[in-house]
Amino acid sequence: xxxxxxxxxxxxxxxxxxxxxxxxxxxxxxxxxxxxxxxxxxxxxxxxxxxxxxxxxxxxxxxxxxxxxxxxxxxxxxxxxxxxxxxxxxxxxxxxxxxxxxxxxxxxxxxxxxxxxxxxxxxxxxxxxxxxxxxxxxxxxxxxxxxxxxxxxxxxxxxxxxxxxxxxxxxxxxxxxxxxxxxxxxxxxxxxxxxxxxxxxxxxxxxxxxxxxxxxxxxxxxxxxxxxxxxxxxxxxxxxxxxxxxxxxxxxxxxxxxxxxxxxx
Amino acid sequence: xxxxxxxxxxxxxxxxxxxxxxxxxxxxxxxxxxxxxxxxxxxxxxxxxxxxxxxxxxxxxxxxxxxxxxxxxxxxxxxxxxxxxxxxxxxxxxxxxxxxxxxxxxxxxxxxxxxxxxxxxxxxxxxxxxxxxxxxxxxxxxxxxxxxxxxxxxxxxxxxxxxxxxxxxxxxxxxxxxxxxxxxxxxxxxxxxxxxxxxxxxxxxxxxxxxxxxxxxxxxxxxxxxxxxxxxxxxxxxxxxxxxxxxxxxxxxxxxxxx
Numbered sequence: 001x002x003x004x005x006x007x008x009x010x011x012x013x014x015x016x017x018x019x020x021x022x023x024x025x026x027x028x029x030x031x032x033x034x035x036x037x038x039x040x041x042x043x044x045x046x047x048x049x050x051x052x053x054x055x056x057x058x059x060x061x062x063x064x065x066x067x068x069x070x071x072x073x074x075x076x077x078x079x080x081x082x083x084x085x086x087x088x089x090x091x092x093x094x095x096x097x098x099x100x101x102x103x104x105x106x107x108x109x110x111x112x113x114x115x116x117x118x119x120x121x122x123x124x125x126x127x128x129x130x131x132x133x134x135x136x137x138x139x140x141x142x143x144x145x146x147x148x149x150x151x152x153x154x155x156x157x158x159x160x161x162x163x164x165x166x167x168x169x170x171x172x173x174x175x176x177x178x179x180x181x182x183x184x185x186x187x188x189x190x191x192x193x194x195x196x197x198x199x200x201x202x203x204x205x206x207x208x209x210x211x212x213x214x215x216x217x218x219x220x221x222x223x224x225x226x227x228x229x230x231x232x233x234x235x236x237x238x239x240x241x242x243x244x245x246x247x248x249x250x251x252x253x254x255x256x257x258x259x260x261x262x263x264x265x
Numbered sequence: 266x267x268x269x270x271x272x273x274x275x276x277x278x279x280x281x282x283x284x285x286x287x288x289x290x291x292x293x294x295x296x297x298x299x300x301x302x303x304x305x306x307x308x309x310x311x312x313x314x315x316x317x318x319x320x321x322x323x324x325x326x327x328x329x330x331x332x333x334x335x336x337x338x339x340x341x342x343x344x345x346x347x348x349x350x351x352x353x354x355x356x357x358x359x360x361x362x363x364x365x366x367x368x369x370x371x372x373x374x375x376x377x378x379x380x381x382x383x384x385x386x387x388x389x390x391x392x393x394x395x396x397x398x399x400x401x402x403x404x405x406x407x408x409x410x411x412x413x414x415x416x417x418x419x420x421x422x423x424x425x426x427x428x429x430x431x432x433x434x435x436x437x438x439x440x441x442x443x444x445x446x447x448x449x450x451x452x453x454x455x456x457x458x459x460x461x462x463x464x465x466x467x468x469x470x471x472x473x474x475x476x477x478x479x480x481x482x483x484x485x486x487x488x489x490x491x492x493x494x495x496x497x498x499x500x501x502x503x504x505x506x507x508x509x510x511x512x513x514x515x516x517x518x519x520x521x522x523x524x
Contacts, residue, residue, distance in 0.1 A: 028434045032441040043451045043459060047320075049313040058311070168288065175292040183303040193310050200303065 007099050011107025015115045026119060029070070033123045037066055037130060050190070056224045060131060061217065065187035067127045067146075068213040071120045072182065075150045076174050078112035079157030083170045086161070105255040109158060109248060113150035120146075133220050142219050145237070148244045149212040155247035162258040185209035190228035205230055211239045267368070271361045275369025276376055282343065283377050290381070293335055297385070301328050317452060319486075325392055326480040327449035329385040330411065334473055337378030337412040338440060340370060341419025344518070345432040348424050353522045366522075367515035374416020375409060382408055393484045400483045403496045410503035411476045417507075417514025424521035447474040472506045475499050 019026075045059035052061055085091050094104060124146065128139060157174070164170050184203045186194065191214075194201040204210045214229040215236040222233070229236065283290075305324035312320040347353060356366060386404060390396075396404070422435045446468050448456060453474075457465045468474055479499045480486070 024431060025434050028438045032438055032445075035442060035445050039460070039464075040445045040450065043455055046455055046459060047313055047316050047451055048311045050311045172288040172292045176295045179292075179296040179299045180303075183299045188304060189307050189311060193307055196310050197307065200307065 004100065004103050007103050008107045008110070011099075011104065012111040012114060015108065015111025016118065019115050019118055022119065026122070029074075029119070030122045030126075033066070033070055034126065037063060037126060041066060050193075052190075052221075052224050052228060056221060060221065061190065061225070061228075062188065063127045063130055064216040064220065065185075065213045067120070067124055068149075068185075068209055068216065069182045069187050070123050071116065071146055071150060071212070072153055072209055073178055074119050075113065075116040075153035076157045076178060078116060078154045079161045079170060079174060081112075082108075082158050082161045083166075101256045102252055105158075105252040106248070109151060109155050109251060112154040112158070113147065116150045116154060117143075117147050131220060138219050142216055145212060145215055145219070145240055149208065149240050152208060152240070152244035152247040155244070155251035159247070159251045159254045162254055181207055181209055186213050186230050191230040192228065194230075208240070208243050211236050211243070215240060267362070267365055271365045272369040272372060275361070275366065276373045279340065279343075279370065279373030280376060280380075283339070283380075286339070289339070290336075293381070297328050297332055297335070300331075301325060316455070322393060322484075322486050323452075323481075324450070325389060326484055326486050327447075327477050329382065329389050329480060330408075330473055330476040331444065331449060332385040333378035333382035333408050333412045333476075334415045334443070335440075336381035337374045337415040338419040338436065339377060340374030340416050341423035341436055344370060344420050345423035345436075348521065349427055349432070357522060363519045364515070367518045368511075370420060370518065371413060371416050371511055371514055374419065375412040378412025378415065379408055382412075389480070389484060393486070396483050400496075403479065403500065404483060406500055407476050407479045407503055410500070410507040411472050413507040414472045414503070414510045417510035421510075421514040421517040424518050443471055443473050447471045448477050449473065453478065470502060472503060475503050475506075479503075 041059055041062050045057050045062065048058035050058060052058070082091070095101075097104075099107075124143070128134070128142075133139065160173060161170050164173060182188075184200055185207045186204060187209055191201070191204070191210075194204050210230045214225075214231070215233065217225045218229060218233045218236065226233070231239070301321075301324060305321045305328075308324075309320040317323050347356065357363075359366070361369070386408070418439060419436060422439050423432050425435065426432055446464070448468060453469060456468050460468070469478075476499075479496055482496060482499075
């Protein structure tokens, strides 16, 4: 058990260390996220008529959605990395190490989600600064929920890579998933707007992005935004935890079975 | 002396490769259609009618311009792969002049942009109205010039480095800057009001914005060009963009191939 925990720790540290390779990537992401929230979000909030009570405008509403979508994209990116590691033979090397499959799967998923969270930390700080949200409890709760959400998405993306088993197909599938899931969620619009197109509403009501975006909105604006959420705050929290746990278990089982089935391709 | 036949061979080969990326194209189409039939339809219920009476049609013109922009950008992806895999010596050994090679690649991107954009333009005809023959010619010229500009910029950006991550990051960065700092999502008047001065000029004279403005003037979708502007003014600016970027893109492509 102790050895397992040590190996788990080493795998997590391995993924976190890899962040150092992405200095330019982080800088560019931060730059275009700044353009997204400083130019796009600012202007688009001026064409939106919807008011959210009090001093809140669409700008406040959208900022937390923008953070959710960037965390989703960065977490999904772990899937590309896994595909690349397969193509480079790195996964096969890891399989030859004296590490249990289950520990390897959990370690890479947790490492990947912590790394994704760290990569998006500058964006979260920008959003918190723009919102003027400095309450420590709210920030801690937001960080914890973002971290749990990321575990779910990393598990999902790694499972998909094992299912698809092709670098190119992974690239396309993730691109399509990204564009559809972000738009069919409450990232851009409140749940009441989605109700005007029932099929869109149904998809968004089972879309994990809706749950994190709305949970973050509830954390920072519980009074003003509560009637615009897709579900009640307790259900939002349980959905995020349930999604992350089920995806983690599913990915672990999936990795064990698929790897034993003969690896990549 | 430029041999047109050599350039046409490069274009036809690049076009054959374009169809190989069927899945990439499917992803791109999904993204553009999701912007139109999900984002624009839903957002239409939130937008102030006094500013934009029909946001769906407003975005539709933007998506049509973005379509040519995105697919013309695909040539940069391939040029980047060639540089990374040291395919460059082979390309330089072909019985073509450097100029033919560079312009062939740039024009390949242009043709791709035009082919991909055509269904989106037809969609505008269906959703809004059929413009006059002269206006259709304007649309064709503007799309060609925008595709040439984007093809040249993406080739220049992709050959700047051999590192895959850097290539992808630089391309995405350029793409998002041109995409967000444009009038695709918001009217020019609002940009001018909220970001007067340099930023407004950057947004307005961005080639994507110029094309979108032209489409909005032609389809009568709430375009507010500066007074005295006509379709020909916009085409002139697009031509300047295309010429400068074509020469810069071609020069950088050859310089980086020969490194």
